Structures are given as C-alpha cells and as structure tokens.
Amino acid sequence: MEKTEPDKEAEKTLINKKISRRFLLGGAATTAIVAMQSSLGKWIQVAAQQPVLKLDDPTKRIGPGPGAVGKRSAFEHPVRIKSDTSSRTPLQDLYSSLTPSDLHYERHHAGVPVIDPDKYELLIHGMVGKPMVFKLHDLKRFPSVTRTCFLECSGNFRSGKETMTPQEICGLTSQSEWTGVMLSTLFREVGVEPKATWFLAEGSDAAVMTRSIPVKKGFDDAMIVYAQNGEAIRPEQGYPARLLLPGWEGNTCIKWIRRIELSDESFMTREETSKYTYPVKDRIRQFSFEMDARSIITYPAYPNQLERGWVEIRGIAWSGRGKVIRVEVSTDAGKTWNTTRLQEPVLDKAHTYFRHLWQWTGDETEIMSRAIDETNYTQPTLRQLLDARGTEMSGYHMNPITAWQIKRDGKVLFKPESWK
Amino acid sequence: MPKPFNIGNKYTAIITGSLLILVLGAYSYNAGAGKPAPAFNADTAQWPASFGFGREATPQQIAALDIDVRPDGLGLPTGSGTVIQGKAIYLTKCIACHGSAEKVAPGVKLPAPVLVSDSASKTKAIGNYWPYASTVFDYIRRSMPYNLPGSLTDNEVYSVTAYLLNANKIIKADEVLNAQTLPKIAMPAQKLFITDDRKGGPEVR
Numbered sequence: 001m002e003k004t005e006p007d008k009e010a011e012k013t014l015i016n017k018k019i020s021r022r023f024l025l026g027g028a029a030t031t032a033i034v035a036m037q038s039s040l041g042k043w044i045q046v047a048a049q050q051p052v053l054k055l056d057d058p059t060k061r062i063g064p065g066p067g068a069v070g071k072r073s074a075f076e077h078p079v080r081i082k083s084d085t086s087s088r089t090p091l092q093d094l095y096s097s098l099t100p101s102d103l104h105y106e107r108h109h110a111g112v113p114v115i116d117p118d119k120y121e122l123l124i125h126g127m128v129g130k131p132m133v134f135k136l137h138d139l140k141r142f143p144s145v146t147r148t149c150f151l152e153c154s155g156n157f158r159s160g161k162e163t164m165t166p167q168e169i170c171g172l173t174s175q176s177e178w179t180g181v182m183l184s185t186l187f188r189e190v191g192v193e194p195k196a197t198w199f200l201a202e203g204s205d206a207a208v209m210t211r212s213i214p215v216k217k218g219f220d221d222a223m224i225v226y227a228q229n230g231e232a233i234r235p236e237q238g239y240p241a242r243l244l245l246p247g248w249e250g251n252t253c254i255k256w257i258r259r260i261e262l263s264d265e266s267f268m269t270r271e272e273t274s275k276y277t278y279p280v281k282d283r284i285r286q287f288s289f290e291m292d293a294r295s296i297i298t299y300p301a302y303p304n305q306l307e308r309g310w311v312e313i314r315g316i317a318w319s320g321r322g323k324v325i326r327v328e329v330s331t332d333a334g335k336t337w338n339t340t341r342l343q344e345p346v347l348d349k350a351h352t353y354f355r356h357l358w359q360w361t362g363d364e365t366e367i368m369s370r371a372i373d374e375t376n377y378t379q380p381t382l383r384q385l386l387d388a389r390g391t392e393m394s395g396y397h398m399n400p401i402t403a404w405q406i407k408r409d410g411k412v413l414f415k416p417e418s419w420k
Numbered sequence: 421m422p423k424p425f426n427i428g429n430k431y432t433a434i435i436t437g438s439l440l441i442l443v444l445g446a447y448s449y450n451a452g453a454g455k456p457a458p459a460f461n462a463d464t465a466q467w468p469a470s471f472g473f474g475r476e477a478t479p480q481q482i483a484a485l486d487i488d489v490r491p492d493g494l495g496l497p498t499g500s501g502t503v504i505q506g507k508a509i510y511l512t513k514c515i516a517c518h519g520s521a522e523k524v525a526p527g528v529k530l531p532a533p534v535l536v537s538d539s540a541s542k543t544k545a546i547g548n549y550w551p552y553a554s555t556v557f558d559y560i561r562r563s564m565p566y567n568l569p570g571s572l573t574d575n576e577v578y579s580v581t582a583y584l585l586n587a588n589k590i591i592k593a594d595e596v597l598n599a600q601t602l603p604k605i606a607m608p609a610q611k612l613f614i615t616d617d618r619k620g621g622p623e624v625r
Contacts, residue, residue, distance in 0.1 A: 110563060125482050133481060134474035141473045189470060200488055206569045208562040210488060259485050268491050268552045270559035274544060277613070280625075284549075284609070288616045321620055380624040388624050 088171025129191025506583025
C-alpha cells in the first residue's frame with residue numbers, strides 16, 4: 001500500500017500542474033487578427049494565435065485581488081507522502097527549520113476526530129488536591145507561552161533502496177511554533193500531590209490513546225497547546241488542544257487531550273508496552289522518551305541532479321536533549337569532517353538549519369552529516385547503534401547518520417544500509 | 421446569526437489576553453535579568469494563589485471518563501468473562517481484521533503473528549511481548565473493535581481478553597477472568613522489560 005501512495009501523490013501533483021498552467025494562461029492565448037500573404041500573393045487578414053509569452057508577461061495583466069485566505073504559488077507543490085496511518089513532511093522542499101502547518105507530519109491511530117471547541121473539556125484528576133475541568137476558553141485565559149520545537153515520531157526511520165528522498169527516510173519530523181499554557185500552571189491550579197510520580201495523558205479520538213508520563217516532565221516544560229504557527233492548532237495536530245512534551249517522542253504528545261490522571265505508578269498502556277518499546281540485546285527497553293540527536297542533509301539529496309562547481313550543502317539537525325551545538329558534514333565518505341554554519345537562533349529541542357559550502361569537481365563520493373548536542377552526544381553510525389543494541393533493535397529511536405552517494409554524472413542517491 | 425457581534429467580542433478578548441501576556445512577560449523578563457532563568461518557566465511571583473479558571477470536577481464527570489486499568493488491577497470494572505464466550509465474540513467481532521487460525525481471510529492479519537505468539541517467529545505478540553494482562557483488557561475496551569470502538573460490554577472485554585490469553589497459552593481454557601483474577605496473571609515477557617537506561621551524554625546506547 002505504502003508503495004503505491006507516492007505514485008498517487010505524484011499523479012495528483014501532475015494534475016495540479018496541468019490545471020495550474022491552464023489557469024495561468026487563462027485564455028491568454030487569445031486570437032488576434034494579423035495580416036498574412038496568401039498563396040496567390042494577396043494580403044489577407046487571418047485569425048492567428050498571439051504568442052503565449054507576450055500575454056504571460058505579468059506586467060501586462062492585472063492579477064487577482066486580495067483573498068480571504070492565502071494560497072501557495074501555483075508553481076509550488078510540496079506534498080506530504082501518506083499511508084493509511086501517517087503522512088510525512090517533504091523535508092527536501094523546505095527552506096528553513098519551520099514546517100508550514102499543512103505540511104506537518106501526521107500520525108494517528110484511529111483517524112482525526114471532529115471536536116467542537118465549545119464542548120471541549122480537559123479533566124485533571126487523580127492524586128490532586130482538587131480535581132478540575134477546564135474548557136478551552138479557560139485554558140486560553142491562563143498565562144500563555146509560545147515556543148518553537150520539533151516533534152518526531154520515534155518510529156521515524158526508513159531504509160532499503162537508493163531512490164529514497166529525505167521525506168521517505170525521515171519525514172516523520174516537523175517543527176512548529178506552539179502556543180498554550182504550561183502544564184505546571186494547571187498542576188498548580190489543581191494542586192498535585194507530592195506522592196504523584198506519573199500522569200496518564202488520554203486523547204479523545206477513537207483510539208482513546210493513552211501514555212504514562214513522569215510528573216517531573218509535566219513540571220519541567222510540558223505544555224497544553226492550542227495554537228500552532230500563530231493560528232489555532234490543526235485538527236490533525238490535536239485541535240482544539242494537545243499535550244506537547246518538547247524533545248520527547250511524538251507518541252507521548254497526546255493529541256485531542258481530554259484527561260490527565262495523576263498517579264503513583266505508570267499505567268502500562270498499549271502504546272508503552274506492545275508499541276514504542278524495542279529490544280536492546282536481551283532486554284526490551286521501555287519508556288524511552290527523549291529523541292537522540294540526529295541530522296539529515298536535505299540538499300543535495302535524491303532526486304537532485306548535481307552540477308559541478310559550488311554547492312551549498314543544507315539540512316536540518318535536532319536533539320531532544322537540548323540544543324544542537326555543532327553539525328559536521330563530510331564530503332569524503334566520512335574520512336574528514338567539516339563544521340557547518342548553523343542558522344541562528346539555535347533553539348532548545350528544535351530543528352536547526354545548517355549549511356556548508358563545498359566545491360564538487362565531478363568525483364564520485366559520499367556526503368553525510370552528524371549532529372552534536374549540548375550533552376556532547378554525537379549522532380552515531382548505524383554500526384554504532386547495532387553494536388549498542390544488537391540485531392533485533394527494531395525501528396524505534398533510530399537516528400543513524402544518513403549518507404548520500406554522489407555519482408560521476410551528478411546523480412544523488414541514498415545509501416541504504418542493512419543490518420539483518 | 422449574530423456572528424458580527426461575536427467578532428467584536430473576540431477582538432476584545434484577544435487584546436485583553438495580549439495585554440495580560442505582555443504584563444506577565446515583562447515580569448518574567450525582569451526576574452530573568454542577571455542570571456539566565458529557564459526560558460519557559462514563567463515568574464509566578466506575581467500570580468494569585470489560584471486564577472479561578474475552570475471548575476471543580478464532579479465524581480460523575482470523573483467516573484464517565486476514568487476508564488484506565490493499571491497492572492495492579494486498579495480501574496478494573498465488575499463483571500467477568502470466559503474463554504468460550506470470548507471465542508464466540510472474537511469470531512463475530514474481531515475476525516474480519518485479525519483472522520483466525522482456522523480461517524485465513526485474504527489480505528487480513530493472521531492471528532499467529534499479531535495476537536498469538538508463534539514460537540517459530542520472533543514477532544511481537546501478546547504472549548511473547550506484552551508485559552501485563554491489564555493492558556490487553558484496557559486496550560480492547562478503549563479502542564476495539566476498530567470499526568465500532570468502545571462498543572463492547574465489560575463482560576465481553578473480559579471474555580475476549582480470556583480468549584486471547586488462552587490462545588497464547590497464558591491461562592487455562594476453563595479460567596474465568598474478573599477484577600480479582602486478571603491482575604494475578606503473570607505475563608512471560610514482563611521480566612524482559614527495563615526502563616530506559618540511556619543516560620544522556622556522549623554514550624551511544
């Protein structure tokens with residue numbers, strides 16, 4: 001199924017392009033009367049098509065006026081690749097670290113629920129002084145906070161063939177500017193008992209998704225967010241409100257959150273036992289929350305065609321444990337590493353854009369990047385992960401260095417690595 | 421519809437809200453001067469003991485939503501179920517997606533790799549991977565069957581749980597599941613689970 005989806009998307013893009021083109025020309029190729037010499041040598045008047053180029057000149061046509069809602073240029077078609085359960089951000093189509101809201105990756109377990117914001121309620125109960133219910137209106141009255149951070153699905157890793165884009169390899173990460181109320185503010189309001197060590201976060205979708213979260217994270221930097229990139233949060237991101245745990249695996253950031261229950265034990269829900277756990281040597285690792293540092297070059301990448309000369313290598317790097325302090329790029333298959341320029345401001349637990357100038361002389365090589373975060377963790381190779389975790393490590397919390405092969409003819413191909 | 425009036429009210433709310441944010445923001449900025457304060461913690465010194473937003477939850481409101489079940493059995497409802505009843509429910513309500521050992525539906529998941537552990541493969545199934553029986557009950561009750569989530573009665577959930585645990589050779593065919601017996605079930609995989617042992621820092625784990 002997953003295989004055919006991108007094709008469908010590509011087809012859609014093609015159709016869009018055709019429509020857009022027609023729309024742009026919009027009858028521009030009007031007929032005009034021109035003089036022409038007939039075969040009998042007489043000058044006659046015939047109807048002829050005006051050259052398209054002339055009427056395509058935007059300085060010669062009044063464009064459409066202002067609209068109630070803006071839209072992308074008819075020439076731009078960034079799209080998510082979707083499967084039955086997720087859609088992936090086109091990382092290679094983005095020019096900075098912020099993801100447009102409609103391109104933010106999605107992952108849900110029973111579809112996107114329709115929730116009336118006027119009826120929405122968040123219940124906080126359990127080991128608290130006063131169990132309370134907050135309407136959306138109440139949440140918005142509290143002192144608010146805005147922060148930019150990434151989200152990433154902890155199953156964000158694909159490999160297998162050379163013709164894979166950054167979107168296909170790790171498109172289950174995106175970044176937004178989130179606005180909401182600190183969970184600590186709500187905890188203060190209900191009076192969390194000192195003995196409470198965990199809280200259950202529960203969604204109001206058809207999966208009634210639940211995760212157990214340490215209370216410490218709740219007091220540290222957890223938020224209940226109701227806005228994304230300046231507007232109300234998108235339905236597929238949890239409208240009207242979701243839990244946001246900066247730097248932690250996306251699955252813990254419960255969308256459409258309806259209930260928080262404080263407890264002295266974890267709840268061992270399906271998402272934290274049979275899913276989002278992974279074999280490490282002879283054990284199964286559970287409650288892996290933080291996303292380790294990772295990066296990927298998004299240009300040049302498959303399917304770009306490289307030209308000789310100066311190339312600005314670009315990409316994103318991030319860490320769930322804090323700031324990215326350095327990103328290094330190798331243009332000689334990992335033999336030597338160069339420090340890249342980071343786009344400021346470099347934010348905590350955020351996608352950070354990096355750039356590195358390189359002169360490609362036409363030789364075959366491999367380019368790759370690695371992120372180093374403020375805990376001095378360096379993004380590992382697949383081999384290092386394998387050595388640490390064993391061959392059964394599965395796909396969760398995988399952050400290996402991604403390499404792109406540069407062929408002599410300028411083709412850029414993903415370098416898949418297998419371990420089984 | 422009186423929408424235009426609402427827009428006016430909304431703007432008033434936005435302006436009031438923005439002022440509140442500005443005021444609070446200014447306080448937290450002053451507090452942060454000197455040493456770098458945590459970027460996302462507000463200075464609560466100026467805050468009232470309670471903002472008074474929201475309202476106290478009634479026991480009825482809590483009971484209506486409080487459906488979770490912990491491994492120690494906390495949250496399990498009254499009622500019970502058996503393996504035989506569970507099989508009958510499974511064959512009518514679960515087989516379409518999960519298939520069965522007797523009948524392999526084309527294009528659907530087989531019970532062997534998904535629900536029932538298969539010694540020949542290392543697929544994660546209830547019997548060889550799920551650490552707690554409470555999770556099976558909780559998950560079925562909150563989100564199954566996929567096309568009609570939350571439609572099973574508590575007795576039906578106990579029964580389907582019993583059927584699946586029996587199919588995984590965790591409980592005997594004549595065992596009755598209820599709030600007392602379910603928490604006592606020891607799942608084989610429980611001993612394999614460890615809490616995240618990554619420590620941060622440079623080590624790759």
